[in-house]
Amino acid sequence: MIRPDKAAFRDAMSRLGAAVNIITTDGPAGRAGFTASAVCSVTDSPPTLLICLNRSASVWPVFTAHRHLCVNTLAAGQQDLALRFGGKTPMEERFAAARWNDGVDGCPRLEGALLSCDCQVSQVVNVGTHDILFCTINAITRNDDSHGLVWFDRTWHPLPGIGQPLPGIPG
Numbered sequence: 708m709i710r711p712d713k714a715a716f717r718d719a720m721s722r723l724g725a726a727v728n729i730i731t732t733d734g735p736a737g738r739a740g741f742t743a744s745a746v747c748s749v750t751d752s753p754p755t756l757l758i759c760l761n762r763s764a765s766v767w768p769v770f771t772a773h774r775h776l777c778v779n780t781l782a783a784g785q786q787d788l789a790l791r792f793g794g795k796t797p798m799e800e801r802f803a804a805a806r807w808n809d810g811v812d813g814c815p816r817l818e819g820a821l822l823s824c825d826c827q828v829s830q831v832v833n834v835g836t837h838d839i840l841f842c843t844i845n846a847i848t849r850n851d852d853s854h855g856l857v858w859f860d861r862t863w864h865p866l867p868g869i870g871q872p873l874p875g876i877p878g
C-alpha cells in the first residue's frame with residue numbers, strides 16, 4: 708500500500724488511459740485554448756460532459772469570463788498540439804499550429820479532430836486546485852475516418868480507426 712501524497716497520486720493517475728482534448732473558447736476576453744485529459748461524460752439527459760481546469764492556468768480568467776467553449780478530442784497524428792496547448796507557449800503560437808473553423812457558438816473547432824463538442828458551461832464547482840466545468844453540449848462534429856489517441860503512462864498510444872478492433876483483441 709502507498710500513502711497518496713502528490714507524487715503517488717500522479718503516478719497512480721498516470722495509469723488511467725485518457726483521450727486528450729484541446730479546449731477552446733473565444734469572446735470578449737479573447738481567444739484561448741488549453742490541453743485537458745480530465746474530461747468525462749456526465750449524463751446523456753441533457754448531454755453533459757465535465758472538464759477539470761486548474762485555476763492557476765493562464766487561460767483560467769478567459770474561460771471564467773466566457774460561457775461557451777469547444778472540446779476538441781485529438782486524433783492520432785495530432786499529439787504535437789497537446790504539447791503546444793499544454794502550457795507556456797504564447798496563445799497565438801498555439802492556434803497557428805493548426806486549422807480552425809468557427810463552432811456554432813463561435814469557439815474554435817479543430818479541423819481533423821476525432822470529435823468536437825460545442826458546449827455551454829452550465830455549472831462550475833471548485834475542488835482543491837481545480838474548477839470542474841459542467842458543460843451542456845449544443846452540437847457534435849465527428850470525424851469517423853481518423854484514429855483515436857490515448858495518453859497512458861505519460862506517453863502516447865495511437866488506436867485503430869472507428870469500428871476497427873485492436874489486432875489480437877476480438878471486437
Ligand SMILES: NC(=O)c1ccc[n+]([C@@H]2O[C@H](COP(=O)([O-])OP(=O)(O)OC[C@H]3O[C@@H](n4cnc5c(N)ncnc54)[C@H](O)[C@@H]3O)[C@@H](O)[C@H]2O)c1
Binds near residue numbers: 744759
Ligand atoms: N488534471 C490536470 O490538471 C492534469 C492532467 C494531466 C496532466 N496535467 C499536467 O500536464 C503535465 C504532464 O503530465 P503527465 O501526465 O506527463 O505527468 P504527471 O506526473 O504530471 O501526471 C500524471 C497524471 O496525474 C494526473 N495529474 C497531473 N497533474 C495533476 C493535477 N495538477 N491535478 C490533478 N491531476 C493531475 C493526470 O491524470 C496525469 O496524467 C503536468 O504538468 C501535469 O500537471 C494536468
Ligand SMILES: Cc1cc2c(cc1C)N(C[C@H](O)[C@H](O)[C@H](O)COP(=O)(O)O)c1[nH]c(=O)[nH]c(=O)c1N2
Binds near residue numbers: 743744765789
Ligand atoms: C497531456 C496533458 C494533459 C493535461 C494538461 C497538459 C498536458 C500536456 N494540463 C495542463 C494544461 O494544459 C496547462 O496547464 C494549460 O495549457 C495552461 O498552461 P499555461 O498556464 O497557459 O502555461 C491540464 N490542465 C488542466 O487544468 N486540466 C487537465 O485535464 C490537463 N490535462
